[in-house]
Amino acid sequence: MTSPLVDIRGLEKRFDLSGSFLEQITFKGGRFQRKQEAVHAINGVDLQVQKGEALCVVGESGCGKSTVARTVMGLLSPSAGEVHYGGQRIDNLKGGDVLPYRRKMQMIFQNPYASLNPRMTIQQTLEEPIHFHRPELARSEVREKVQEVMQSVGIDPDWGSRFGHEFSGGQRQRIAIARALAVDPEFIVADEPISALDVSIQAQVLNLLMEAQETRNLTYLFITHDLAVVEHFGTRVAVMYLGRVCELAETKTLFAEPRHPYTQALLSAIPRLEDDRPNYIRLQGEVPTPVNLPSGCVFHGRCPYANERCRQEIPRLIVTDGGSQVACHAVEEGRL
Amino acid sequence: MKSDTPLLEVKNLDVRFAVRGGDLTALRGISFSLDKGERLGLVGESGAGKSVAAFSILNLIARPGYIAGGQILFEGKDLAAMSERELRKIRGNRIAMIFQDPMMTLNPVLSIGTQMVEAIKAHRRVSTKAAREIALSKLRKVQIPSPEKRLDQYPHELSGGMRQRVIIAIALLLDPEIIVADEPTTALDVTIQAEIMALLLDLCEQENVALMLITHDLGVVSQVTQRMLVMYSGRIIEQGPTREIINDAQHPYTQGLINALPQMGEPGARLFQIPGSMPSLKNVPSGCPFHPRCDFATDQCRQTMPEYVRSGNVDVACYEVSNLIEQEKRMQEAGS
Amino acid sequence: MTTATLSRWNRFRESFLWYSFKRDKVAIVSSIVLLLMVFAAVFAPLFAPTDPYDLAQIDIMNSELPPVGMPGADSAFPLGTDAQGRDMLSTILYGTRVSLLIGFGAVVLQAALGILFGLLAGYLGGRVDSILMRIADVQLSFSTLMVAIIVGAVFKASFGNLMFGEIAIYMLIFIIGVAEWPQIARTVRASVLAEKKKEYVDAAKVMGFRTNRIMFRHILPNTLSPIFVIATVQIANAIISEAALSFLGLGMPETQPSLGSLIKSGFDYIQSGSWWITLIPGLVLVVLVLVINLLGDWLRDVMNPRLYKG
Numbered sequence: 001m002t003s004p005l006v007d008i009r010g011l012e013k014r015f016d017l018s019g020s021f022l023e024q025i026t027f028k029g030g031r032f033q034r035k036q037e038a039v040h041a042i043n044g045v046d047l048q049v050q051k052g053e054a055l056c057v058v059g060e061s062g063c064g065k066s067t068v069a070r071t072v073m074g075l076l077s078p079s080a081g082e083v084h085y086g087g088q089r090i091d092n093l094k095g096g097d098v099l100p101y102r103r104k105m106q107m108i109f110q111n112p113y114a115s116l117n118p119r120m121t122i123q124q125t126l127e128e129p130i131h132f133h134r135p136e137l138a139r140s141e142v143r144e145k146v147q148e149v150m151q152s153v154g155i156d157p158d159w160g161s162r163f164g165h166e167f168s169g170g171q172r173q174r175i176a177i178a179r180a181l182a183v184d185p186e187f188i189v190a191d192e193p194i195s196a197l198d199v200s201i202q203a204q205v206l207n208l209l210m211e212a213q214e215t216r217n218l219t220y221l222f223i224t225h226d227l228a229v230v231e232h233f234g235t236r237v238a239v240m241y242l243g244r245v246c247e248l249a250e251t252k253t254l255f256a257e258p259r260h261p262y263t264q265a266l267l268s269a270i271p272r273l274e275d276d277r278p279n280y281i282r283l284q285g286e287v288p289t290p291v292n293l294p295s296g297c298v299f300h301g302r303c304p305y306a307n308e309r310c311r312q313e314i315p316r317l318i319v320t321d322g323g324s325q326v327a328c329h330a331v332e333e334g335r336l
Numbered sequence: 337m338k339s340d341t342p343l344l345e346v347k348n349l350d351v352r353f354a355v356r357g358g359d360l361t362a363l364r365g366i367s368f369s370l371d372k373g374e375r376l377g378l379v380g381e382s383g384a385g386k387s388v389a390a391f392s393i394l395n396l397i398a399r400p401g402y403i404a405g406g407q408i409l410f411e412g413k414d415l416a417a418m419s420e421r422e423l424r425k426i427r428g429n430r431i432a433m434i435f436q437d438p439m440m441t442l443n444p445v446l447s448i449g450t451q452m453v454e455a456i457k458a459h460r461r462v463s464t465k466a467a468r469e470i471a472l473s474k475l476r477k478v479q480i481p482s483p484e485k486r487l488d489q490y491p492h493e494l495s496g497g498m499r500q501r502v503i504i505a506i507a508l509l510l511d512p513e514i515i516v517a518d519e520p521t522t523a524l525d526v527t528i529q530a531e532i533m534a535l536l537l538d539l540c541e542q543e544n545v546a547l548m549l550i551t552h553d554l555g556v557v558s559q560v561t562q563r564m565l566v567m568y569s570g571r572i573i574e575q576g577p578t579r580e581i582i583n584d585a586q587h588p589y590t591q592g593l594i595n596a597l598p599q600m601g602e603p604g605a606r607l608f609q610i611p612g613s614m615p616s617l618k619n620v621p622s623g624c625p626f627h628p629r630c631d632f633a634t635d636q637c638r639q640t641m642p643e644y645v646r647s648g649n650v651d652v653a654c655y656e657v658s659n660l661i662e663q664e665k666r667m668q669e670a671g672s
Numbered sequence: 673m674t675t676a677t678l679s680r681w682n683r684f685r686e687s688f689l690w691y692s693f694k695r696d697k698v699a700i701v702s703s704i705v706l707l708l709m710v711f712a713a714v715f716a717p718l719f720a721p722t723d724p725y726d727l728a729q730i731d732i733m734n735s736e737l738p739p740v741g742m743p744g745a746d747s748a749f750p751l752g753t754d755a756q757g758r759d760m761l762s763t764i765l766y767g768t769r770v771s772l773l774i775g776f777g778a779v780v781l782q783a784a785l786g787i788l789f790g791l792l793a794g795y796l797g798g799r800v801d802s803i804l805m806r807i808a809d810v811q812l813s814f815s816t817l818m819v820a821i822i823v824g825a826v827f828k829a830s831f832g833n834l835m836f837g838e839i840a841i842y843m844l845i846f847i848i849g850v851a852e853w854p855q856i857a858r859t860v861r862a863s864v865l866a867e868k869k870k871e872y873v874d875a876a877k878v879m880g881f882r883t884n885r886i887m888f889r890h891i892l893p894n895t896l897s898p899i900f901v902i903a904t905v906q907i908a909n910a911i912i913s914e915a916a917l918s919f920l921g922l923g924m925p926e927t928q929p930s931l932g933s934l935i936k937s938g939f940d941y942i943q944s945g946s947w948w949i950t951l952i953p954g955l956v957l958v959v960l961v962l963v964i965n966l967l968g969d970w971l972r973d974v975m976n977p978r979l980y981k982g
Contacts, residue, residue: 070874073878074877074878075874075877075878098880099880102878102879102880103880105878106878107874107875107878109871109874109875110871111871114870114871114872115870115871115872115874115875116872117872117876117890117893117894118872118894119893119894120890120893128879128881129879132879132880132881133879133880176875179875183879
């Protein structure tokens with residue numbers, strides 16, 4: 001197997017809730033205690049993104065999928081673990097050393113209404129990154145490049161002097177994609193890029209992303225909560241629950257034969273056009289808070305197949321006969 | 337189940353917004369009816385006017401919006417012409433509303449019990465104790481675990497899914513005839529969404545309550561409703577039995593919406609896309625508002641708004657469809 | 673270039689700002705009055721019948737002449753003269769100029785300090801934020817006047833009256849500017865905290881832009897509207913502070929009078945019946961501060977996003 005383009009190893013991220021040292025001290029039962037609380041957003045995630053693929057990360061809110069995206073992009077620094085790009089560790093790079101990777105790795109955000117600077121014209125928004133990363137280019141070359149990238153996302157280059165708020169949501173997302181493409185990246189992290197858009201616009205943007213992947217030979221890490229999109233778009237899928245990957249498989253395999261009980265429930269909950277009634281696997285209870293993580297398998301509290309071992313021991317990802325990787329004791333023991 | 341006069345009948349409703357630079361027409365000539373116990377879906381993208389339609393049914397349009405024409409007949413009485421006092425007797429009592437954001441209904445500083453008791457006492461002369469009993473029975477109906485405890489809790493102590501259950505319980509408090517639900521599950525995760533929709537469906541069937549479900553999700557509509565309306569740019573462009581429309585949509589826009597769904601396309605292949613985006617209310621195109629995005633548009637479409645024609649059990653406003661029907665008729669006549 | 677400016681002008685004419693301005697009578701009247709006053713003050717040498725700084729044009733024999741319409745008035749001095757025989761109209765025009773200059777100058781200084789510290793505190797957060805904001809708290813806990821009085825008194829004692837007269841205007845700008853920067857710094861910091869969570873800032877970080885560039889080029893332009901509102905009101909405040917200091921004798925000297933020192937110079941003669949020397953500059957001061965405040969209120973209403981949406 002060739003070495004992966006992006007390699008995420010043992011990634012953990014905690015957000016501290018308890019504040020400064022003085023705020024952590026509580027007086028309880030006649031004694032002072034130091035109490036530290038943290039949100040455990042990611043708890044040991046290993047993912048490899050292969051060159052040319054679209055790896056989708058799915059999960060419900062609070063599962064840590066966006067935190068993975070932001071940590072890979074260096075917007076957050078990991079509490080533990082490493083991020084490698086093309087064989088080079090990048091999560092600990094400082095200052096100017098990061099710059100080459102900024103050009104190779106770009107990001108598309110969820111909210112097209114907030115991701116464009118309201119005080120900059122489209123032309124300025126697109127020119128700035130090119131100027132910054134390729135100072136050797138002359139003004140006219142930069143302008144040409146901007147025109148080309150605007151055309152490639154289906155925005156009329158004559159609209160360059162307009163501001164973001166003069167465009168519709170779908171057009172803004174196209175402009176945000178153009179900004180990411182302007183520096184000719186190899187790898188794009190897309191964090192819920194279509195969930196703020198209308199149905200007919202979602203199709204346009206998905207098509208655009210797939211086109212760009214083909215013509216520019218891009219690799220995607222695609223974060224979404226929408227499984228129907230994953231089925232259409234993803235090469236492989238990682239399903240996350242409470243900061244861990246519970247199943248990782250080729251898209252076809254996962255949709256044809258989901259193994260993890262959580263994946264099965266998630267798939268059954270997609271409202272399908274051919275259904276006349278909601279058919280879904282009902283889970284018990286609710287997602288626990290990531291502040292007090294359950295022991296053992298994070299899913300055991302809601303899992304119909306949970307036993308004593310699930311409550312005690314954290315399951316590791318194992319490769320099944322179908323080729324998918326599943327973190328579940330029941331699957332491992334052949335109970336499921 | 338079907339009676340002669342429908343429970344709710346909206347006739348030729350026009351809603352306008354008075355803004356600087358003249359009036360904007362948000363709804364134009366909306367007509368539909370809702371029978372007792374019927375479940376109706378209102379589908380459209382943002383800006384189509386579906387939320388305005390929902391609010392106007394309760395005559396809840398806030399300034400600068402106003403009802404410019406038409407009737408909203410509830411049991412034969414026109415809500416559009418009623419005084420605020422008479423309306424208050426109907427709102428919440430005979431017609432209940434569920435919003436997308438539970439916090440629009442719930443007051444964060446009052447306990448769930450207090451709010452439910454208050455709602456009952458506003459419309460019925462009952463003792464606090466009796467009102468609490470009613471509240472408790474409704475909470476049981478929405479399958480909230482330990483309902484007695486919930487009565488003394490505050491909204492922020494509940495999860496999103498639980499809050500939406502409480503909202504449904506509040507909607508059911510006074511045994512309404514109609515529940516208007518505006519995107520009730522959009523803010524929720526897929527698994528929770530499936531649970532809430534299933535619950536809403538069961539309750540409407542058990543209590544024989546009519547449901548008007550406003551959503552952008554065609555999957556949900558096909559699972560829950562019997563009839564549906566498709567809105568575009570303030571007009572109803574297609575209405576009829578849900579299954580018939582989903583399986584064989586007539587209007588090019590409805591067809592496009594369905595075909596643009598990722599679940600309809602071959603994985604990895606280009607999705608069907610409707611070009612352009614919904615026009616803003618400020619510049620609605622002449623004639624059929626969909627014509628700039630439509631593959632079948634002719635001069636006729638650009639000039640005049642098409643009338644409704646019937647195809648099967650579906651009413652469609654489209655010249656292409658009406659021309660096809662004409663053609664078929666002529667062929668049949670020629671054949672016989 | 674011309675097309676760009678033209679479209680900007682069109683943009684402005686279609687904007688909500690212009691629209692609400694056209695509909696607000698108070699704003700229109702206030703801005704007309706303010707513009708007239710600023711215009712008259714800036715071009716005071718053109719409008720003033722005499723130059724109050726030129727001792728050769730002053731005749732002590734003309735002292736304490738009443739305004740036109742009163743017994744004993746001289747038509748050469750429409751608003752009368754002061755105790756030194758200077759024409760009141762000219763003195764007021766020149767005085768308004770000094771007051772406005774100090775007001776604007778002080779606010780420019782405030783804004784420069786406030787924006788810099790507010791941006792740093794809001795964007796960098798952590799220890800920088802704590803230190804800067806504590807300094808701001810300390811600064812705010814002193815009254816501006818108290819600081820100004822102490823500094824002014826020290827300056828006056830150490831430079832002597834003559835020298836003090838020359839540097840008074842810079843000193844006033846400096847004192848008022850430095851004393852009031854925390855107001856603007858706090859506003860900027862609050863907007864920066866809101867802006868830096870938005871995705872366009874993340875997008876800039878992902879591009880690899882340096883902190884300075886993100887702060888000044890991306891965040892700062894988006895925090896300008898609240899700064900604009902506060903700065904307007906602060907101009908009025910600075911003018912009042914200057915008048916108060918001048919009235920106490922710590923501001924502008926009588927040879928280069930501001931509105932405040934004019935009021936003070938007339939105050940000694942109010943008992944002897946020459947009320948106009950105090951009253952007329954007083955009225956001008958009140959009108960000036962009032963119109964600026966009215967405009968500030970209007971701006972705050974228009975630029976408040978919550979009102980804007982509703």
